[in-house]
Amino acid sequence: MRNLLVGRRGLLAGSASLLIAPQAVLAQQAPAPAAGGSAGDQSAVIDVNRAQVEPIPIAIPTFGGQPDSLASQIVGVISNDLAGCGLFRPLDPASFVQASSSIGQVPKWQDWKVIGARALVTGQVDSPSAGQVRVEFRLWDVLPEQQLQGTAYTTADSNWRRVGHMIADVIYERLLGEKGYFDTRIAYISDTGPRSARIRRLAVMDQDGANNRFLTSGEWMALDPRFHPIKVNELAFMSFAENQPRVYLFDLGSGRQSLLGAFSSMTFAPRFSPDGSKVILSEARGAGSDIVVVDLGSMAPTQLTNSGAIDTSPCYSPDGSQICFNSDRDGSPQIYIMGADGSNPKRISYGDGRYFAPVWSPRGDLIAFIRQGDSFALGVMNTDGTGERILSEGFNVDGPSFCPNGRVIAFWRSTAATSSSGAGYTTRLVNIDITGFNERMIQTPTDASDPAWSPLLS
């Protein structure tokens, strides 16, 4: 057991070696404004909730210190996170007047203003002891010429990518006024093999695609991974083990799988309640499927719907008071909302087409969905069904999952087979901003489907 100082945002993710202890670094030469505070009209701090914003030009010169390679790799992680979210524009280092900026000194502001930088990140990497790395960084607001943040992280050096993501999250939060989502993982289903007998394995990776791990062997089909909202190492998922398709819990730390509940028929479409105390799921029963909630303490199931129709894809509102779900009770698949106790089900989707896969935004104001018309579309609507907006379309799209701050939706696309052999059929993970901008592929080592975004790891 390592004896590391755990600071205000110390964290434990899987093992003691993942302890990361951030410490505030006092501003030496420049005052730091309060978190989220405005630094005046010239500040790089912006209100991200306004419509389309210009990405913030940000300079991230290579961190000083040793080892050099680690310093540049950490800068690479930060830069990739910030560029990938579409809200920042990391400036080309070739344009820098000074290649680096010592962390102990106030920046030469003019050198950064002249290349158009609004924000500047400087940093230093050191190895205080064998196997340990200390990363200190400062975030500077260039036009008002002040420091916004200074923090140092000390951790096992194998955690260097996470330090990069945590720094990117701090930059995001200080400049945009809301929490970031870079220190997160995505669980998904890895798809390999011929279309007639796809091998579908549970896998997990960092949100940027690094540190991929396969969690099941592929002997039995796995589907529908979902993260616990608090215990970041716990997943719910569905396995076809022994031809008995059921929802299981999976502990990433120990690798242990455990059957959820004692159901006599298929259970699927699991999702944790926002407080993590329950799993809501669908149970196949006769011609229909019912929505059932399982208390994780007592493992007692409570049936919430009994329509005789297909009731599936349940998802709680972030306050836990309501549930959105998919049902064909009125003759075609549509989206419904009911109370958390199953009361007052009410249809909210009335657009042209068949609606599926409702997912409540963590902000509470939107429901993402899949709509099938001539093709498939990913969209969002208000929770009363108004204000429907289509974000992306394709031959087939499925499985929306919000990032923790609700700004980005991960989903998956499949392409149509172009021959009777199934050739041309692919599955890919994709991200898109809820504005409909900045759609981009998530790199995975195999075809991939069913993404599930984790909560922030720290």
Next chain:
Amino acid sequence: MKLRLIGAFAAVALLSACASHPKTTTAGTGATAATSGPAPGSEQDLVQNVGDRVFYAFDRSYLSSEAQATLDRQAAWLAKYPQVKVLIAGNCDDRGTEEYNLALGSRRADAARDYLVAKGVSPDRIQTISYGKDRPVALGDNDQAWAQNRNAITSVQGFNPQAQ
């Protein structure tokens, strides 16, 4: 891994067998089990002489008269071989979400099972499973392929052409 490969090859062989034998070929039974024919009561017997699958309309689970005729033959065949237990797998085309199609496949398998039970087959002999849209038998993406993939496939237990 080996098992899975064998399963995949077997599924291909069955498909071509279906294609070359129109379903109406054997209105009779496998009673005249010729020396060269499949073993009576076997999976091959079910596929070749009875018909192992029924098809459904888009997003529906009702049994057409053709599907009912196939299930009538399955019920008679199961009456003849009372030791045989079967698995009915409900399947869907890929025009729907994964979760909805799991439910729809379950509904389709259930419809076929209920029909066989109504025709006197003991429910203890029938297990059902839904693969949703994950085990297509036709691998293209067009109306004909999707029609083939909206099915319930009956297989002799211990021989599941779709099992992984």
